[in-house]
Amino acid sequence: MNALRQQLNLWWIAVAFFTRIPVPSSVEFSQANLNRASRYFSAVGWLIGLICGAVLWALMLVFPQDVAVLLAMIVSLLLTGCFHEDGLADTCDGLGGGWTTEQKLRIMKDSRVGTYGAAALWVSLTLKFVLLSQLLEPVLALIIAHPLSRIIPTLFIAVMPYVSDSDTSKAKPLAESGSWVDTAIAVGIGSCALLLVPEDSSGAVMLLAVLLVVGVLSFLFLKKQLGGFTGDALGAVQQVSELALYLAMIPIIGSVG
DSSP states (O other), rough: HHHHHHHHHHHHHHHHHHOOOOOOOOOOOOOHHHHHHHGGGHHHHHHHHHHHHHHHHHHHTTOOOHHHHHHHHHHHHHHTTTHHHHHHHHHHHHHOSSSSSHHHHHOOOHHSSHHHHHHHHHHHHHHHHHHHHHBBBHHHHHHHHHHTHHHHHHHHHSSBBSSSTTTOTGGGGGSSSOHHHHHHHHHEEEEEEEGGGGHHHHHHHHHHHHHHHHHHHHHHHHHHHTTTBBBHHHHHHHHHHHHHHHHHHHHHHHHHO
């Protein structure tokens, strides 16, 4: 029973870290527990995907698909507190505006949004709206993409060094390399989304290939630009992974056009 209680505690920590969903007051937060909670990061993706998918399905009963998609995106932003979008904006500001690694990290910590960050947010949200509005089964796409897109960031915690100032960073508890057991659990939970891809197995292979390409390119890019990962960079990788999956699903699931 203690083991089950411990796993529930880790689950609620992961939920609290990535969403605005209220969690029990009895949850025991600590740096070590959040590090171990990485095993449930993809599971939180399932939760977000299912909630947003259910919202989109209900809205599509009343509104045209593009209107329903826009409203569902608003729900998603409220549900996560724009957590990953904030990381994308900060990362683009830092990498676009800094010349040295130190400058890039300093800019990324600035709470203000610059031109690069604003442009990245516009491109990301617009592309997400367009892709989901064009997909034949956008609800299925949401449920698949959310857990899958969290696999690469979780892997990065295990294989890359943390390079930000752990005293001021919002990802301070993730500064230590993640356990391979926790990472394997997260990858396994997230990969289950491939089982939802329509019958033709080549679709699942294509999505897996897209994830690998995004992962390798992101790894090489971050190593060159920063020498490792930051919390903001992980958010940016999640957003890029999610968009790449939606794009890949157009030929797999089909489009309305």
